[in-house]
Amino acid sequence: MAFSACPICNFSVPTHELERHANLHFIGEDEARDMEFAWRIALLPPIPSPTNKYISIFVDSAPSSSHGIDARVDTTASEGNRNDRGHASLVLSQKREVLYKIEFDLMAMLRRCLELERGSSRTVLCGYIDHFQSIVSHDHGWGCGWRNIQMLSSHLIKQRQEAQQVLYGGSGFVPNIESLQRWLELAWNKGFDPPGSDDFNQRVHGMKTWIGTTECAALLRSFGLRARIVDFSTRKAAGVSGPMDRFLSKGVDSSIAVSIGEKSYRDFGKGKGHQVLARWVWNYFSSSNTGESGNQPVVLSEKSPLYFQHDGHSRTIVGIQAKPEKKNGMLQYNLLILDPSERTRALEKSLSRNSGWQQLIKRGVRTLRKPQYQLCYVDPGIASGEELEELKNMHSALHEL
Template sequence: MPVCDICCEALPSEAAVRRHVQRAHLERQPRCPLCGAAAPGYDELRRHVEERHPEPAGRPGPGPGPAPAPAAGAGDLQPSRYPQPVWTWPRSASPALADPSGRGTRLGGCPRFCSSSAVHNSFSNTGGGEQLFECPMCCLTCTNVQVLQEHVDLHLEEQSFSEGGNLRDLELAQQLQLEEDKQQRSEEERQEKEEFNKLQRQYGLDNSGGYKHQWVKNMERAVDRGRMQPFEYHKRKADMMESLAFGIDDGKTKTSGVIEALCKYYQSENKDVRRVWLSASVDHFHSSLGDKGWGCGYRNFQMLLSSLLQNSSYDDCLRGIVLTPSIPKIQSMIEDAWKEGFDPHGASHFNNRLHGTRAWIGACEIYSLLTSLRIKCQIVDFHKPTGPMGTHPRLLEWILRYYSADNEGSAKVVCTSRPPIYLQHQGHSRTVVGIEERKNRTLCLLLFDPGCSSQEMQKLLKQSVECKCCQFLPPTLQQVL
């Protein structure tokens, strides 16, 4: 920050320094450095000093008469940087002014506070033919080179001190910035960890227990709320433990014969349908107390597997599977597929572990499991809408070709031998068991949803038109996929 060379006042800019010097020092009346008396000009001030403060007798001095003019180069009492008077003082006159800060004394012509009185006593212009030396930093003149060197050294020390202060300020600012960056990184890491833990909990990867743990907790809660008797709890728990021990689903969430009921329904009812294609026989499985909220992928695999088990073409592939496996068993089967090298990237997402967790699975895990059983399958990705308003007409057309291929004819209801389709979309999965073409040429999917209970499925078996378990999705509703 610029400093006034006369009074050492810190100012914001060089222009402010020049204005300060002009107003505070040049426009004011000069004052006597010995008694403080004001004079209208420098000539009057010189006469005042000669008259009121004469040199004591016996001391050499300039004698009567006007004071000698400053040496050439001093600039007519106007130094080259900031104008200030340069006086010739007798050595005994002691022109130093007291510094109220106690840092030292200040000469009338020196803008710095110095602690060396020897230097002050030598800053004088004695006139005559003596050579004068001007300070390159403040334009002060003196007659001794050694004294000038000491004076310049004071300037350099002050400059070094100022630069040291700036360096310390810079180091402090850098340290504060480092601390702020460290705190910001710590906050970002904390937020990332919270978000990661939230996703872990959402997708069942937080080690909070799996199918068995959730089943027991929900049953205990039902007993506490009076919705279940203790003896029923113990009986159902024993059945659950037995099914888990053998790795077989207990079948309490299964509904069979739905495809056959649909075939009869379309043959006798629903006049708006032009044609309909149905998959091979499929058993419906819905979520239970042990997998509610996360088991849709496993339940859809049970539906698909139930259809394959009824097809003799897959007997060689499913030789070791006779009954529908339980959810924990399916988790172990997927882990075995990973160990064989199927989908290593997907396995790393689950840390190669599914058993004992509530982890959600999708089409990739189903593909890995079926491929490990040597069942030919493929994943078809419709990653964005292909129609207006977020609809998926290309998806519907692909499913129509899948069921109608090799099933040409004029029959209204076509019961094919095609297995059902595992359909994964955002946040949920369902099983496609057929597709219908209406008289206005629109296509609708027939879906089995694991969220539908056995009671809803029974309505379909009884030919109730109010059943909601087998959903018909027209193209206008395909944005949910």
């Protein structure tokens, strides 16, 4: 067996275990113990039991130990239960993504910087979220979609208890890209998004494969989450309706009033193009907040972040700012975006110093020049039964730019 020295502690470990060992240096003691525990279980060979259709797995053969786990894998499972065995196996073998550790809550720092800005503006932000950056030596150029799934997952695990209990087997952490690829393949095996599954020939694990909002929705829906998709396109959208239309209930051709402080500004909906997308994002985040006063310059929304896809790249929208223009009083929107291509350390540094963060996070409507955009968001609650079956088929609401 080949051995290699750990670059962190210089301890000699088997070469095939070097990556796992090194990653343990970057997480907490409790997390490291949990990962080691799961890894040991994953390596255990199957135990045949002809008299009992269930297999009970215990570490160190100690059922009464605090580390005891009853995996209860059904060895008589039929074709319909095969995915259950795959789910249980993946829960034990998945790996946690190693994050760059920041000292303070990223969104709390962003909120503070927004509150310090001068001028009349109002901002709506989502709650907690971690930033997952692409790594040059690992996923640069193709991994942005997976990183956005990680960002969205970090929010759901932290902010929604029902999501935390079902996501990734209730592990309570965000898996790495390789594990997410296996979760997507399992979602396809369960029947979620058959056309998309066919496009990838039912396989993504270990491949440098671009994905988008459809794959994000299929993965999250496989856990019962109500992931929705909405399209914004320059093509005609006659007769299109969907779950997102309620956020545009005032219509594109009507004016929208937005309260900023003690004043109310009119956002005239007759503007064409990507203002439609910006108004939708504003209405989405503003339709549900944590009960904070509308007079505050920055308020928190209970809505999930938005997976934001366009040709060539994807990012995560964590909020939106509305600011009246001096000339005509119309609202100018700035999307607040976390980009996987940005360095987490650079984001932390700019926000902590309140300097340069605007160039990394703010994106005005004028920067939206693509002919088509797609968003994915997650409604509260867990689907089951007939509703879960319906979620296997992908549909979107289409709005014309």
